[in-house]
Amino acid sequence: MSRILLLRIAIVAIAIAIWEGLARAHAFGPTLSVPPTVMFATMIAALLDGRLLPDVGRTAAEIALAYGIALLIGLPLGVILWRSRVLATAIEPYLLAYYVIPLFAFYPLFIKIFGAGIAPIVAIGVINGIGAITMNVLVGLREIPRVQLALARSLMLRPAQTLVHVVIPATVPQAFVGLRLGFIYSLIGVIAAEFILATAGVGYRIAFAYNNFESKIMFATILLVLIVSIACNQVLISIERRLALYRRA
Amino acid sequence: MRVTLEGLGKTYPTKDGGSFVALENVSLDIKSGEFVAVIGISGCGKSTLLELVAGLQQPTSGTTQFDGVPHTGPHPRVSVVFQEDSTFPWRTVAGNIGFGLSMRGVDAKTRDARVEQMIDMVGLRGFEHHYPHQLSGGMRQRVAIGRTLVLDPGLLLMDEPFGALDEQTRFVLGEELLRIWRESGCTVLFVTHSLHEAVQLADRIIVLTPKPGRVARVIENDLARPRRESREPERYGQMIGTLRELLGFDDARAGTRV
Numbered sequence: 001m002s003r004i005l006l007l008r009i010a011i012v013a014i015a016i017a018i019w020e021g022l023a024r025a026h027a028f029g030p031t032l033s034v035p036p037t038v039m040f041a042t043m044i045a046a047l048l049d050g051r052l053l054p055d056v057g058r059t060a061a062e063i064a065l066a067y068g069i070a071l072l073i074g075l076p077l078g079v080i081l082w083r084s085r086v087l088a089t090a091i092e093p094y095l096l097a098y099y100v101i102p103l104f105a106f107y108p109l110f111i112k113i114f115g116a117g118i119a120p121i122v123a124i125g126v127i128n129g130i131g132a133i134t135m136n137v138l139v140g141l142r143e144i145p146r147v148q149l150a151l152a153r154s155l156m157l158r159p160a161q162t163l164v165h166v167v168i169p170a171t172v173p174q175a176f177v178g179l180r181l182g183f184i185y186s187l188i189g190v191i192a193a194e195f196i197l198a199t200a201g202v203g204y205r206i207a208f209a210y211n212n213f214e215s216k217i218m219f220a221t222i223l224l225v226l227i228v229s230i231a232c233n234q235v236l237i238s239i240e241r242r243l244a245l246y247r248r249a
Numbered sequence: 250m251r252v253t254l255e256g257l258g259k260t261y262p263t264k265d266g267g268s269f270v271a272l273e274n275v276s277l278d279i280k281s282g283e284f285v286a287v288i289g290i291s292g293c294g295k296s297t298l299l300e301l302v303a304g305l306q307q308p309t310s311g312t313t314q315f316d317g318v319p320h321t322g323p324h325p326r327v328s329v330v331f332q333e334d335s336t337f338p339w340r341t342v343a344g345n346i347g348f349g350l351s352m353r354g355v356d357a358k359t360r361d362a363r364v365e366q367m368i369d370m371v372g373l374r375g376f377e378h379h380y381p382h383q384l385s386g387g388m389r390q391r392v393a394i395g396r397t398l399v400l401d402p403g404l405l406l407m408d409e410p411f412g413a414l415d416e417q418t419r420f421v422l423g424e425e426l427l428r429i430w431r432e433s434g435c436t437v438l439f440v441t442h443s444l445h446e447a448v449q450l451a452d453r454i455i456v457l458t459p460k461p462g463r464v465a466r467v468i469e470n471d472l473a474r475p476r477r478e479s480r481e482p483e484r485y486g487q488m489i490g491t492l493r494e495l496l497g498f499d500d501a502r503a504g505t506r507v
Contacts, residue, residue: 147333154303154329155349165352169339 034219043220052205052221059190059201062118066125067186074130074182078137078175088138095138098131103189107196121193121201128189129182136178140171173243180236187229250315250326250403250436252279252302257311259297270461271297275311277455277464281403284430284437286451288444290496294462295440299408302438303329315404324404325353328397332409336381336392343368343377346395353400363399370429371395387411387418394426398433405430407439411446423449424475444492448485449476456495465495 016036022028023035046052081088103124110120148170152162194203202221209218257275260268272294279285289295300306302313304323312319315327328349336345343364350360368377371391381389390410397405411419423446430437441447447454451470458465468491478485493499 145333145335147331147335148337150305150331151329151335153305154323154327155352156323156325157352161352165348166337169337 031213031215034215036223038216039219039223042216043223046217046220047224051217052202052224055200055202055205055221056224058118059194059203062122062190062194062201063125063187065118066122066190067129067183069122069126070129070133070182070186071179073126074133074178075137077130078134078141078178081134081138082141095131095135098135103127104192104196107193110193111197116197118198120197121190124193124197125186125190129186132181132185133178136181137171137175140174140178141167143174144170173240176236176240176243180233180240183236184229184233187232191225251281251317252404252436252438253277253314253317254302255312255314257298257301257313258309259294259301259306260309272301273461273463275462275464277467279436279438281316281436282434284427284439284450284452285455286439286441286447286453287455287457288441288447288492288496289457289462290442290459293457293459295442295457296408297462298457299329299406299438299440302404303327303406305329326401326403328400328402328405330390330393330397330405330407330410332412334381334386334389334393334413336389336396338381341378341380342373342384342392345381345392346371346399348396349400367395367399370398370432372425387414387422390414390422394429398429398435401433402435404436404438407437409441410439412441412443419443419446420449426450427474444489444496447492448472448488454492456492458495458497468492 020035023033026033114120114123152166191203194201195207198204206221254277259272260270263269287295301308346367347360347364411422454468456465
């Protein structure tokens with residue numbers, strides 16, 4: 001385990017070292033040759049002097065809003081599709097094709113429908129998140145062993161008891177995979193949408209810096225997004241692993 | 250609990266618009282505290298019969314009576330042990346065994362005392378805080394049995410409860426089931442496709458034949474307990490032989506139906 005961990009760290013360290021060397025040799029041209037150490041220092045400085053905070057705050061709010069709405073729609077939708085076999089069978093091919101659709105190509109339509117401001121950005125985050133949530137909740141519900149539901153019936157459990165003590169605990173490990181992916185997809189959707197639709201936010205900041213040849217702040221912002229995304233994912237994965245323990249029956 | 254089945258039948262509609270008779274005209278009177286085994290090859294309707302008595306399915310015809318009272322649907326004094334692993338992976342052994350009591354609103358103190366007692370009864374002392382994934386298949390079935398017995402059922406329905414286990418574990422659990430059955434005094438209806446299991450356990454053996462599922466013969470099992478082939482080899486062998494014959498094991502043509 002520790003050897004694998006070492007190797008993992010080494011892979012990243014070597015990649016960073018190579019990048020550092022190439023950047024210092026100006027291998028990517030005069031503007032883009034920013035060494036990782038400089039990116040990191042710029043990121044820390046920008047966080048300390050508060051330059052990035054308005055963008056970070058706005059993006060965080062958009063992600064929270066998008067993810068919240070995606071949950072409010074995606075969770076009940078999964079339950080409805082579970083209860084209605086006819087509807088689920090009819091919709092299944094569309095669900096499977098969900099992430100094939102190039103959502104961002106429709107951005108003019110989003111502006112037309114939702115106007116300017118944060119609405120179209122949040123909408124893209126919502127749509128990007130719902131699919132993973134709904135699909136995994138549906139799979140989790142479908143995989144409840146029949147015998148556990150038969151047991152609930154033979155013990156004459158009330159519907160609310162069956163829900164709380166059988167259906168939910170049986171579904172949580174798989175549903176949580178959807179909750180994690182849904183969060184990541186909402187996050188990706190929001191940040192990507194900011195590139196083309198926003199006047200603030202980290203996605204906008206990266207695009208703005210790129211257009212103005214401010215490579216240091218561009219890379220510093222990218223690095224920040226990367227670190228936060230990976231950290232969120234790791235936290236969610238560790239919760240997911242803990243929940244999955246129960247499934248090894 | 251006395252169990253009376255009168256003309257019990259179940260017919261399913263088939264996809265081509267016809268119908269399939271899973272069970273036809275099963276009548277049976279089970280005395281309180283009796284251990285009855287139902288035996289038959291796959292598809293003879295034995296699991297259907299058990300689910301009808303459990304109230305998990307509605308019969309197409311006939312009635313079920315518990316202590317002379319007609320009943321439909323699940324009954325609070327009737328418990329089921331399923332063939333598949335039905336333990337909850339998110340609950341410990343003690344949590345699984347106490348599940349039914351919790352759901353029935355029994356207070357925590359009474360529940361814990363009865364769970365403690367049951368852990369000893371089903372031989373799971375030392376494992377009460379383990380989760381099902383840390384247990385063997387046999388131990389999980391002990392949990393499932395404990396979970397039903399702790400409710401003090403009048404009738405215990407068992408659907409091939411040891412079907413997924415190896416032969417030795419199956420025999421050991423069978424002997425323990427007999428001990429528990431004697432201590433609790435409940436009526437047992439035990440579905441199996443194992444001839445030896447039926448002979449080892451039951452006072453009476455109901456032989457079902459398929460298409461449509463109906464009672465071919467009821468055999469009184471008067472072998473002395475504990476039943477071992479080595480104790481009364483001749484009579485034991487005869488009983489196995491009779492069952493084999495009734496189930497068509499020795500009929501070479503039967504193979505074509507499998």
